[in-house]
Amino acid sequence: MTKRGWWLVLLNLVVPGSAQVLAGNRKLGRFGLRATLTLWTLAILLGVAYLLWPATVLTLFTSAIGLWVLAAALVFYGVVWVILTLDTLRLVRLVKAAPGARPLIAGFATVLMVVLAGTAGYGAYVATSASNFLSSVFVAGPSVPPVDGRYNIMLLGGDAGADRDGLRPDSISVVSIDAETGQATMIGLPRDLQWFPFSDGPLADLYPEGYGSIDGCEVDVCQLNSVFTEVELKSPEMYPKAIKNGSEPGIEGMRDAVSGITGLTIQYYVLIDMQGFSDLIDALGGVDIDVQSRVPVHSDDTFTDVAFWFEPGMQHMDGYHALWFARSRHGTSDYDRMNRQHQLQEAILAQANPANVIAKFEAVASAGTQVVKTDIPQGMLGYFVNLSSKTKTLPIKAVNLTPDNDVDPTDPDFVSIHQMIDEALAPPPTEAPAE
Known part of the structure; x- marks a missing residue:
C-alpha cells in the first residue's frame, strides 16, 4: 500500500x-x-x-x-x-x-x-x-508598416514639475530599428537646436524658413524643446485629432520637428515622465551603470549644491540616484547629459529582461502606468517584442547631433545632418565572394 x-x-x-x-x-x-x-x-x-x-x-x-x-x-x-x-x-x-x-x-x-x-x-x-x-x-489603433525597412520611434523625456507650466521635453531622441534584423540606432537631438525645418504640416506652414527664423516664435527661446510648449499651451488647435489618436498637440508638434530635423518618418512616440522615472528603475531592482567620469548628485533642485559624487567605475543605482546621474548639470554640458541619458536607456533595456519584469511585475506595471505614454497600438506589441529580442543581441549604434560630431546647434547644416543619419542607418556592405 x-x-x-x-x-x-x-x-x-x-x-x-x-x-x-x-x-x-x-x-x-x-x-x-x-x-x-x-x-x-x-x-x-x-x-x-x-x-x-x-x-x-x-x-x-x-x-x-x-x-x-x-x-x-x-x-x-x-x-x-x-x-x-x-x-x-x-x-x-x-x-x-x-x-x-x-x-x-x-x-x-x-x-x-x-x-x-x-x-x-x-x-x-x-x-x-x-x-x-x-x-x-497602449492605444487601440491600426498598425503601420515600416518606412524604407525601418521603424522610427521618437523618445521624449518629459521634465515636468510643480513649478512649471506644463511639461517640456528634457531629453529628445529617435530610435530607428531595422524591421528585419532588429538593429537599433539611437539618434540624439540637443534640446537647444535652432533654425530647424518641420515636416509637412501646420508648423511647416507657419515657419517655412525654419523655426523662429522669421519674426521669432511664440515663446521666449526658439529651440527644439520649445516646440512642445508653444503648441501645447498656445496653439493646440494646430493638431485637432491628437488627443483622439492617443497623443497630444505638443507631442505632434515635436514629431513634425524631429521628422524635419532627421529626414525620417516618425511612426510612433514614447513619452517618459522623468519625475516618475525613478519608480520604474526601483521596480526593476535598480540599474548598473559604468560611470565614465565623476558625476555629482545634488542636494536640491538647483543643480548647484553637491551632496556627493559618483566616482568612475561600475555603480549600482536606485531610481533616485539614476535620475540624478541622467540629469546632473554641475560642471557639465547638455551634451554630456545626453550621453549619460543614452547610457541609462541602454542599461534599463538590459535590466528589463522578461524574467526580471515577470518577477517584479506588479511594481513594474504600477510604475509604468504613471511613467509612460505612447501611441504604439496594442496590436503591434507582439511584433515589437519579437523584434526587441533581436535588438538585444546587437550593439546599439549612436548618432548624437552635437558639436563632437561637427553639428553646431546654433547654426546647424541639415544637409550634413541628413547625410550623417543616412550613413548611420545604411546596412553594412556585404563582402563580395572570392573568385
Missing part, C-alpha cells in the same frame, strides 16, 4: 487524471486526462507556432483578450489540479500505508498541489494585471 500510494501521487503529477482512471472514479479520471491531453496539445501547437510565427504568438499574448483567456485557462487548470490531488490523497488510503511513509506521501502531494496551483494562480494574476496595464498604456 505504501508503494501504491507513491505511484498514485507520482502518476497524478506526471499525467493528472491517470490515478483516478486506474484506482478511483473513472469519470473524473477521464475528465482529468482530457484536460491534461488538451493542455499538452495546446502547448505543443503554441511551441511549433512560436518557432514558425513568433510575432503572431506574441501578439496573441500581448492582447487584452489573449491575456484574459490565458488567465481563465490557468485558473481552470489550477482548480482541476487541486481537485485531482485531493482525490488522489483519498485514493492513497494513508491509514493503510506504512506509518513512517504517511506524512511523507501526504506532505509531498500537498507541497506539489500548493506549488503548482499557486503558480497557476499567480500566472493568472500576472495575465490579468498585464491586460489592464497594456490597455491603460
